[in-house]
Amino acid sequence: MKNPEEIFELLKKEFPEAILGIDKEAPTEPIILIDPPQIKTISLFLRDNPELRFDSLMVLSGVDDANGTKVKDEDGTDVISGGTLSVYYHLHSVYLKHKITLKVSTPRGNPQVESVYNVWRTSDWHEREAFDMYGIIFLNHPDLRRILMPYDWNAGYPLRKDYKNPEFYQGMKVPY
Amino acid sequence: MALKTETMILNMGPQHPSTHGVLRLELELDGELIVNVKPHIGYLHRCFEKHAEAMSYPQVIPYTDRMDYLASMYNNFGYVIAVEKLLGIQVPERVEYIRVIMGELQRIASHLVAIGTNGLDIGAFTPFLYLFRDREKILSLFEMTCGARLLYNYMWVGGLSHDIHPDFVRLTKEFINYFRPTITELNNLLTFNKIFIERTANIGVLPLDTAINYGVTGPSLRGSGLAFDIRKEDTYSIYDRFDFEIPVGQGLVGTVGDSWDRYYVRILEMEQSLRIIEQAIDQIPDGDVKAAIPKRIKPPKGTVYTRVENPRGELGYFIISDGNLNPFRVKVRAPSFVNLEVFGELCKGHLVADVIAILGSIDIVLGEVDR
């Protein structure tokens, strides 16, 4: 049983470059920031290290940080450019009973994160969902398709803050 | 000489009597043997998470009702705990007790449906209706308390929508006394029926390490033999005050982690829930059912992840607040969504008839899978 600070120290020692910092400002739990391409290595370490044994991924959530600049599109709607999309990983150890939150941030223009599919299979659908909702590309995910939206949905990624409903989907009017 | 054979693709669902909603399973069959299963979800997708971003914090609660519509009370519970943690407020004792009682009643009601439909999938129609009859009694208790039978919107941030009805305690005790014998009857009628055992024992065996790796939680994980219950593990509300056990699958009639174990864990869990209710019902303190919270709920900036033990597993709410009236991001870790992932793995090598037996035993609610 370790608290997040100890885990952070441990990780910092192991991967000095990949660990970008720890956000203790969050009121409930600290968040460890990680470099997106390294997430898989760190996940493997977290899972396999006998002191940590993070054997289950509780939830993987994509978030649109909406920290870019808002620009007006030609048809007058707001479009966010720049800034980041983030992925939060909430980990938990069934046996050692400790929890931790990881966060990776990836540029909005080209959001790419290493997949943790092979580390925790939970992440399979969660990554697909994050892809579906935010367009975050999970590298090396074997089956990165849309999951909740229709497979041929081409009007963008619904949970991005600047998403707007399309007029028509396959000839059907979308806003009823 | 080997014959040239082909596999057959069978689409089960989205409209099929036993896919528990609008789940579509693409089965690849070799005769009746399953070669591969591909679940397709999203037919019930309403994008709860997008809705939540446009709502104020209390307005989200009716939407949480509609995710796992068989355990609405618990969805409210998880959400309000998350928001309260974000706000940093403590709710009155009375509220905690009532929440726990409601949550456990909801757990029983939800398990009744799970068990009943599992039996129904396997062909036993009668136990299903007996269980629905009992569930009606719980729903009547809820209706008496908050006026709704299915989508309660009962637990509010910092309190409850209504105090309990004066008759509630008496009627709940009556229900407990009534309900105990019906569990025995159910066991005789269905659980230990030879045909039912044949259909579920050794079917869809979920080994523990696979279960953990896939993030399976709730009765499905406990069926695999691990006493993991968030009520004890990561205790919330006042669950640490009650004495109850975590039933685990023991492989009584087959292998540990088979469909029967998952089913039986639910039955044992109902008994534990009764125990919790019995302990809580006599201790409800007097007091107010609303904490002193501002009229406009405006949590400080920050993130919170809370999890509760929903009847189907770990229900987590990940809320990011940017200090406004509306949440910036609400992510739901829906237990059914996660539990369904492992489904394809469980079905391989079984027959078509087993698919529904397994699906029934992992007990999904499509409203929650698709959100």
Next chain:
Amino acid sequence: MYQFLFNLSGSEIIATIFTAAVILVFILLFVLFAVWFERKVSAHMQDRLGPMRVGWHGVLQTIADFVKMLQKEDIIATEADRKLYTIAPVLVFTGSFAAYAAIPFSSKLLGSEVEVGIFYLLAVSSFVVAGILMAGWSSNNKYSLLGAMRSAAQIVSYEIPTALVVLSIVMLTGTLSLEKISQLQTAYFWNWNIFGGPEFSLAKFLLIPFMFVGFLIIYISTLAEVNRTPFDIPEAESELVAGYFTEYCGMKWAMFMLSEYANMFAVSAIVTILFFGGYQSPFGYLGNSIGAEWLVPFEQAFWFIAKGIFFVFVQMWLRWTLPRLRVDQLMTVCWKYLIPYAFLNLIIVGFISLL
């Protein structure tokens, strides 16, 4: 009855048609009753009420349903094989209808006195398989096909334990004629085959347990032959939607239902004839005691139908109690359990009857 009509009219054709008509009317009436009865039985077993609106406790519900069914549009899927699709329900019904020809409702009321009645019954009831296969194939639906395949395998397999038990009865009675088997078990209920047959000897008492086992086996296997729960896997609602008749609607669908319920009575009749005295009254006849000879056949018909309906009731009772088996378990039950037991039973009955 055929004989009676033949003497009356002097024409074979008229006699045949009338006999057939009487039986058809009986089947239709029985199905009307049985569907309602099944709904009521299931409802009350499940603490429900069942149909209550049409007539007293919904007795006319089936008629209302029938009218509804008649009004339905007859849909044939475009990709279906139209000819087979249309023939299949008729064929299925023909199979179950033909079985009634040899069933003695009473000593006077029987379609045809076939000397090899039981043999005929077994043969004709497996005729249904052809119709089911046809229906499943022609619907061009994967569920239907799976259902049909399951059904074929099931019915063919369950013929064997049935036949083995029938053999043991044939050995005991020495006849294949259903009429004769019924006649032998006359007078009181302890003369029924389930209680070891009419001959009073040591063998009778030795036979009782084995007859009982035989009864269980044949009852289970006939249950499987008519696709009732726990053996309803060809139409397993929760797996195959409706099995081989998934694509059917309206009157064609009604034909399948008709034949299912007709079959239920037919197999109950077989069980009744073989083990429970056929049309014989358990306590002697009122007609004989008051000297009204003409009353006896009607009493016999009453007892026969009553016994038949009792076994139909047990079928329903089982259906609303049990879950259903899986397709491989169904085969296991048949080949690994019923057939060895039936075989053993046959040998033992053979030895005892030698005594």
Next chain:
Amino acid sequence: MKQYLKNTWYGIWTVLIGMKITFKHLFTPAVTIQYPDVKVPLPERVRNRLYVNIDDCIGCDQCSRACPVNCIEIETVKSLPGENLGTTSNGKKKALWVTKFNIDIAKCCYCQLCVPPCPTECIYMTDVYEFSEFERDNLVYKFANLTEEEAVEKKSNYEKFQAEKEASRQVGAAASAKPETPVKTQQENKNE
């Protein structure tokens, strides 16, 4: 062999147990209720159709804002200084003409979030649950008690009043007074 016999026995025995239970239930009274003829008494807190006692409504728009599905549509017009709108039953003075109070009950999700904010307790959920309609438009309940002409009149009255006020204010100032935009509540904008 032992297992074989045990299986057989167990199979038959559990079936018999099950049959016993179902047979027992054959004679227990049914729980079904013949619905349109017999109705279950509803508890007092039951949440069904919304009702608005428009005489008490002060047009504060609180319920509409609390509604998560925007099924309440309220339009109000300010009263003129001379007009007396009366008071609500709990003594609040009305200041707004409620020209439109529509509830689209088809959208309503019966969450009861609109009830607690109401300062005059004029919106509440009743126990009426049979209100199906053949036309969806009939499910939009109009609670405002002003007729359409009255509503238009009130609106134009207020606009006139506003224009007069504006005019009197701008009398000494710049001569080019802006054209008056019609008063719309925030709610109306949202629903367009």
